[in-house]
Amino acid sequence: MQEPISIQNLNLCIEKKEILKDINITIPEKQITVILGPSGCGKTTLLKSMNRLTDLYPQMRVSGSIRIGNEDILNTRQDITEIRKKMGLLSQRPYPLPMSIYNNVAFGLRLSGRKKKKYLDGRVEHYLRLASLWEEVSTRLNAPASSLSIGQQQRLCLARGLAVDPQIILADEPTSALDPISSHEIEQKFIQLKKQYTIVLVTHILRQAARLADYVVFMYLGEVIEHGPASEFFNNPKTEITKAYLKGSIN
Amino acid sequence: MKNLLDKKARQKYEEKAMLWVMRFSTLLIIITLCLILLTILKKGIGSLSWEIISKTPKGGYYFGKDGGILNAIMGSVYLATGATLLAFIIGLPVTIFMNTCMKRDKRTLYAVRFILDVLTGIPSIVYGAFGFIIMIALHVHASLLCGILVVSIIILPVMIRSMDEAINTVPQGLQESSLSLGITSVAYGYKVLCRQCLPAIVTAVLLAFGRAIGDAASVLFTTGFTDNLPQNITEPAATLPLAIFFQLSSPIPEVQHRAYAAATILTMIILITSIMTRVTGKSCNKNAIKE
Numbered sequence: 001m002q003e004p005i006s007i008q009n010l011n012l013c014i015e016k017k018e019i020l021k022d023i024n025i026t027i028p029e030k031q032i033t034v035i036l037g038p039s040g041c042g043k044t045t046l047l048k049s050m051n052r053l054t055d056l057y058p059q060m061r062v063s064g065s066i067r068i069g070n071e072d073i074l075n076t077r078q079d080i081t082e083i084r085k086k087m088g089l090l091s092q093r094p095y096p097l098p099m100s101i102y103n104n105v106a107f108g109l110r111l112s113g114r115k116k117k118k119y120l121d122g123r124v125e126h127y128l129r130l131a132s133l134w135e136e137v138s139t140r141l142n143a144p145a146s147s148l149s150i151g152q153q154q155r156l157c158l159a160r161g162l163a164v165d166p167q168i169i170l171a172d173e174p175t176s177a178l179d180p181i182s183s184h185e186i187e188q189k190f191i192q193l194k195k196q197y198t199i200v201l202v203t204h205i206l207r208q209a210a211r212l213a214d215y216v217v218f219m220y221l222g223e224v225i226e227h228g229p230a231s232e233f234f235n236n237p238k239t240e241i242t243k244a245y246l247k248g249s250i251n
Numbered sequence: 252m253k254n255l256l257d258k259k260a261r262q263k264y265e266e267k268a269m270l271w272v273m274r275f276s277t278l279l280i281i282i283t284l285c286l287i288l289l290t291i292l293k294k295g296i297g298s299l300s301w302e303i304i305s306k307t308p309k310g311g312y313y314f315g316k317d318g319g320i321l322n323a324i325m326g327s328v329y330l331a332t333g334a335t336l337l338a339f340i341i342g343l344p345v346t347i348f349m350n351t352c353m354k355r356d357k358r359t360l361y362a363v364r365f366i367l368d369v370l371t372g373i374p375s376i377v378y379g380a381f382g383f384i385i386m387i388a389l390h391v392h393a394s395l396l397c398g399i400l401v402v403s404i405i406i407l408p409v410m411i412r413s414m415d416e417a418i419n420t421v422p423q424g425l426q427e428s429s430l431s432l433g434i435t436s437v438a439y440g441y442k443v444l445c446r447q448c449l450p451a452i453v454t455a456v457l458l459a460f461g462r463a464i465g466d467a468a469s470v471l472f473t474t475g476f477t478d479n480l481p482q483n484i485t486e487p488a489a490t491l492p493l494a495i496f497f498q499l500s501s502p503i504p505e506v507q508h509r510a511y512a513a514a515t516i517l518t519m520i521i522l523i524t525s526i527m528t529r530v531t532g533k534s535c536n537k538n539a540i541k542e
Contacts, residue, residue, distance in 0.1 A: 053427050058355045085433030095428040098447040098538045107442075108432055144538040157428065164432050 003069035004029045005050065005168065005198070010064035012045060012054070019045050021222045023064070027215070032190055032199045034209040034230075037219035038250055043202040046219070047170050050200065051087045052080055068168075085111075087168045088161025093177040094153035096145035096160070101137050104145050104156055108163035123163065130193075131159035132185060151182025158189065169193065171201045175208065187212055206246070210234055218242055220250070288518065295515025298508035304516075308478045308509070312489070312498060315478075316505040320513050325480055326488035327517070329395060331464035333484075334402035338410050338463075339456055341403075346414040347440035350421075364415070370408035378405050379469035386473065396484040398474030405469055406459040413458055417451030418444055425540065447539050450532040457528040461521050467492030491517040 010023040020042045027033045035043045045054070052073060054060045065072045073083050097104050105124045114120060124141070128134040133155045137148070145156055154174060161169065171190070175183035190199055190212055203209055209216065213230040226233065226242045237243050244250050302319050309318035353360050382401035391397065421444060429439045445452065467490075475487030476497060491513050498510035 048427070051431055053430065056355065056423075056426070056430075081433040081435055084431055087431065089428060089431035091424050091428055093424065095422070095425045096540060097429065097443055098449075098540050100538070111433060146538065146540050160432065170431075 003167070005200070006067040007050075008065045008067070010046075010049065010062070010066065012042075012049060012060055012062045014057075014059050014061075019060075019222055020049070023224050025217055025224055025227050027198065027200060027217075029198045030194060030196070031214035032194050032201055032212050033215040033217060034213035035200065035202045035217045035219060036206070036209045036213075036245075037204065038245070039204060041219045042222040043204075043219055044172050047172050047200060047202050049074075050168075050170060051084050051089060053089075055080065085164050086166050087170050088158075088164060088166040090154065090157055090161060090169065090171040090174040092173045094150060094157045096148070096153050096156050099145065100142045101145050101148070101156060102141040104160050105163050108160055108165075111164065127159040127163045128156075130162055131155040132189060133159060149182075151178050151185065154178060154182065154186060155189070158186070166197070168198045168200065171199065173202055173204070175203075175205075183208075206248075218245065220245070291511070291514050291518050294511040295518075298512040299515060303509060303512045307480060312476070312478050312494070312509075313501050313506065314503060316503060318478075320489075320491070320494050320509050320516070322478055322480055322489040323491045323494035323513055324516060326395070326474070326477075327464050327491040327520075329481065329484075330398050330402060330470065330474060330488060330490055331460055333395070333399040334406060334463045335456060335460045337399060337403040338407045338459055342407055342410045342414065342455075343445075343452070346411050346418060347437075347444060349411075349415060350418045350444065351426075351436040351440045364412070367408040367412050367415075371412060374468070375405050375466050376468035376471075379472040382469065383472040393473055393475030393487045394485045395474060395481050395488040398470050398488065398490075399484070401469050401473045402463045402466060405466060406463050409462055410455045410459040413455040414448065414452055417448045417455075421447055450539070453531045454528050457524050457531070461524045464520055464524075465492060465517065467496060471496075491520075 005027040007023050007025050007027070010020055011018070012020040023046065035046060037043050045060075048054055049062055050066060050073075054062055062074060064074065066074050068083075068086065071078065071083075076083070097107055099107070102124055105127050106120050109120055109123050114123070125134060125138075128137065133152060136152060137143075137156075140147075145153065148156060154177075158169075169190075175186050178186065187208065190201065193199060194214070201209075201212060210230070213233075215228070216230050216233040217227040218225050218233065220241055226237065226239055233242070234246070237246055241250070300319075304319055304324065305321055306317075306319040307322040308320070309315050312322075349360060349363060353363070378401055382397060382404075386393070386397055425443065425447065426439060429443045430436070434442070470490045470493060474490060474493075476489050476493050477487045478489070479486075481488040494513040495510045495517070498506045498513070501507060501510075
């Protein structure tokens with residue numbers, strides 16, 4: 001079951017500095033939503049508040065609501081780990097777990113109580129194929145994950161995230177540490193995956209946004225300036241700031 | 252122009268001088284280490300024999316000419332192993348707690364680290380005296396158990412801080428990535444952090460073991476000394492540092508030889524522990540994620 005993410009009146013501040021100001025957006029399901037904006041505008045913070053990684057920083061004060069389906073994840077009594085399982089995170093640079101390639105993917109499966117070797121073998125292969133990594137690693141599944149190239153590590157992280165069986169993929173500039181070929185592979189992956197998953201991608205690369213986005217959220221200095229379907233956003237921007245950004249005069 | 256040249260020449264001169272200071276200091280350390288090792292080995296190797304290693308002293312450790320130092324070897328091994336194990340069982344959860352749950356509260360974390368550093372700096376004789384006071388209050392006599400408890404308190408801060416230093420360098424991203432998979436902070440601590448920092452944990456444990464086996468002052472009060480092998484942990488036990496301390500002051504050459512033998516064995520245990528620390532540190536980190 002897929003559900004849109006609806007963010008209402010979201011404010012976030014660190015001490016007295018406002019990082020996010022009154023965010024109101026709805027992120028459509030089974031599409032790629034790109035959160036776009038210059039550095040330091042709060043894109044990553046917005047993404048992290050969606051799976052409550054903001055909990056790790058007590059100095060951050062969050063108010064408002066983020067609804068996934070009927071659940072307001074900011075004000076819920078539900079176990080935070082259950083909420084996070086609904087979302088896979090791909091960070092700026094890959095952080096595989098300090099274990100073998102196989103165990104990285106099996107880690108998520110074991111979390112849901114699956115322990116039979118045969119079942120795990122099948123699922124690990126499935127998710128590695130889903131992340132287009134199987135061909136490259138099938139002969140060395142027991143090698144440490146740190147022996148992979150950084151592009152492969154990012155795909156391994158994708159496979160690991162998918163193995164938890166999320167509905168949503170949160171990606172925080174997932175290609176920023178990668179070479180062009182690896183970046184391209186990840187982008188292609190996203191286009192395939194959006195059939196089954198809701199993808200939220202943070203980027204500051206305008207061309208990447210144009211290539212991937214179905215829906216765009218444009219942020220500037222902690223505020224959402226404009227949001228809408230990609231074609232409308234790129235061809236017919238409404239505000240002056242957006243126009244300036246698309247021309248490249250804001251960074 | 253002339254000034255500038257002077258400055259350059261002076262800088263070069265300073266550079267050379269400092270280089271020599273560094274070379275000299277390094278050499279001094281190496282020579283000191285070699286001298287200590289050579290002295291101990293020269294006096295000790297001759298004294299080492301199967302009898303010394305395999306027998307307890309006969310006729311009293313101070314006057315008896317026969318027998319060996321098995322009592323001290325076994326006592327030290329029991330004591331250090333017990334203390335290290337106990338400290339590890341307490342220390343690992345503390346370290347993980349500091350680096351997962353407490354991480355949000357920077358001030359408390361800072362205070363805890365500071366306290367641990369202070370505890371590390373307190374001389375072990377103070378710990379020994381502290382243990383002794385409690386023993387008197389509880390009306391218990393010196394025993395292996397008391398020694399294990401006190402020595403584990405001595406090595407706890409050392410162990411925690413050296414694990415903590417390593418775990419502290421783990422990038423925040425690993426925590427965020429791990430939590431995003433839907434695991435709890437505790438599971439992150441034990442399943443991810445421990446693996447990532449396995450070499451550091453092994454190093455910390457071995458370091459603590461080295462400290463535990465070499466400490467003389469604290470066991471003087473708490474463990475006592477005996478010619479016999481300890482049969483259970485409520486009995487007093489001999490230890491290598493005290494075997495050196497007591498037997499070296501004996502007027503009888505045979506007994507003095509036992510002290511040299513004890514020093515040799517103690518040094519060798521420390522040396523082997525240090526080498527193991529190096530080797531395991533290198534071999535355990537194949538899975539660790541490098542930044």
